[in-house]
Amino acid sequence: MALGGFPALAGVDVLVRSGELVALRGANGTGKSTLLRLCAGLTPLTRGSASVLGLDLATQRDAVRSMVGLLGHDNGLYADLTARENVQFVAQLVGAGPSDVDAALVRLGVDARVAATRAGALSAGQRRRTALASLVVRRARLWLLDEPHAGLDSTARSELDGILREATRSGATVVYTTHESDAIGAHIPRTITLANGVVARDIAARVGIAQSEGVQSEQPR
Amino acid sequence: MNTVFAIARKDLVIEWRTRTLLARVVPFALLVLVLFAVALDSEPLILRAAAGLVWLAMLFATMLMVQRSFDLETVDSALDALIGFVSSPSRVFFGKALALFVQLFALAVVLVCAAVVLYGARIDGSGVVLLVTVLVTATLGLALVGTLYGVVVANLNGRDSLLPLLALPVLAPLLIGAARATEAAFGSDTIDMANGWAWAALLAVYAVVFGSAGAVAFAPLAQSDS
Numbered sequence: 368m369a370l371g372g373f374p375a376l377a378g379v380d381v382l383v384r385s386g387e388l389v390a391l392r393g394a395n396g397t398g399k400s401t402l403l404r405l406c407a408g409l410t411p412l413t414r415g416s417a418s419v420l421g422l423d424l425a426t427q428r429d430a431v432r433s434m435v436g437l438l439g440h441d442n443g444l445y446a447d448l449t450a451r452e453n454v455q456f457v458a459q460l461v462g463a464g465p466s467d468v469d470a471a472l473v474r475l476g477v478d479a480r481v482a483a484t485r486a487g488a489l490s491a492g493q494r495r496r497t498a499l500a501s502l503v504v505r506r507a508r509l510w511l512l513d514e515p516h517a518g519l520d521s522t523a524r525s526e527l528d529g530i531l532r533e534a535t536r537s538g539a540t541v542v543y544t545t546h547e548s549d550a551i552g553a554h555i556p557r558t559i560t561l562a563n564g565v566v567a568r569d570i571a572a573r574v575g576i577a578q579s580e581g582v583q584s585e586q587p588r
Numbered sequence: 589m590n591t592v593f594a595i596a597r598k599d600l601v602i603e604w605r606t607r608t609l610l611a612r613v614v615p616f617a618l619l620v621l622v623l624f625a626v627a628l629d630s631e632p633l634i635l636r637a638a639a640g641l642v643w644l645a646m647l648f649a650t651m652l653m654v655q656r657s658f659d660l661e662t663v664d665s666a667l668d669a670l671i672g673f674v675s676s677p678s679r680v681f682f683g684k685a686l687a688l689f690v691q692l693f694a695l696a697v698v699l700v701c702a703a704v705v706l707y708g709a710r711i712d713g714s715g716v717v718l719l720v721t722v723l724v725t726a727t728l729g730l731a732l733v734g735t736l737y738g739v740v741v742a743n744l745n746g747r748d749s750l751l752p753l754l755a756l757p758v759l760a761p762l763l764i765g766a767a768r769a770t771e772a773a774f775g776s777d778t779i780d781m782a783n784g785w786a787w788a789a790l791l792a793v794y795a796v797v798f799g800s801a802g803a804v805a806f807a808p809l810a811q812s813d814s
Binding site: 408 | 590591594595598601602605606660663664665666668669670671672673674675676811
């Protein structure tokens with residue numbers, strides 16, 4: 368996997384099982400975001416092999432995209448639509464109904480006042496919640512979150528952690544990136560550290576891991 | 589088709605709220621027509637150039653509308669999310685092109701009316717049918733090319749200046765065809781109706797070609813790394 372002639376990922380060999388909650392850490396430029404975009408089917412695989420939810424990333428990217436929800440550094444919201452309209456728009460795209468929108472907003476703690484506010488006027492935390500509600504409404508089986516805690520206060524961070532744990536309890540797999548300097552909570556079952564485009568460390572608690580296909584990526588060094 | 593309409597509706601709702609077309613693009617396009625009239629300062633010349641001036645103003649306005657359309661998608665990386673939410677990225681292409689078509693068609697109607705008022709252009713019964721056909725096919729071509737080139741420059745620095753540089757040469761055949769066919773619809777004695785219909789048919793082919801190209805090319809262009 369090369370960007371601008373330099374290998375962004377140069378030997379990542381990792382298996383994530385269904386229902387796992389995985390923190391991907393590393394300094395800037397170590398390939399965390401590239402790995403997420405690759406797994407989301409947004410960046411083509413140039414070398415090596417990878418499968419997501421049992422689908423080959425080299426040949427089935429469209430199918431992968433339909434089952435994966437990626438939340439990048441930005442929230443992907445339209446500033447001139449309200450929070451509810453943003454989630455409703457996603458619901459229309461994925462064939463979900465109005466009740467799914469309501470349920471997602473409630474689950475993410477987006478109250479009626481916030482839901483009726485244009486996304487451009489929301490706080491960072493409220494925008495993050497709205498973006499996460501979009502992932503919920505689309506029933507993504509794999510959540511890929513790029514530094515989801517960035518810009519959130521400690522309360523919002525704790526709430527986000529709760530949301531992510533709840534997502535894994537309901538069957539979703541969650542992989543999120545976090546900056547090297549961020550504190551990694553003891554509650555994270557597994558932490559993978561990337562350095563120079565390769566896996567430098569993979570610390571996994573051997574509990575609570577469901578057996579199923581998840582994310583598998585192997586790239587030649 | 590629901591996905592295409594949902595994306596088009598989203599763009600039109602945002603346009604309705606922000607009034608970009610009404611507040612910026614329509615005044616700009618009308619100003620172009622007025623300034624050309626002042627600059628030419630010759631009634632026969634203006635009358636002969638009316639059709640070309642209308643479509644030149646449409647081309648400039650299209651650049652503004654396309655930039656606005658893709659600004660919506662790049663400000664909060666919404667395009668990435670959008671591509672992730674749809675099973676086929678070509679639906680994003682057609683959805684955004686549809687919204688652009690609706691807005692540009694409305695603008696084209698305003699500009700033709702302005703040409704009638706400002707330049708004294710005349711449209712008779714048979715000319716109306718040709719004019720409507722030209723408005724639909726040429727505007728569709730503008731929307732499809734605009735959307736295709738909009739995504740090409742969406743993630744580039746200096747996209748505001750790159751878009752016209754890349755798109756205007758490609759739109760030159762459309763400008764010629766639309767101007768000639770509209771001239772026929774305006775009852776010009778330099779081109780007859782039969783020729784006007786031939787140009788309109790060419791515009792339809794142009795729209796089909798760029799619609800097909802956009803359907804194929806939009807996905808790799810939208811997902812290119814930046």
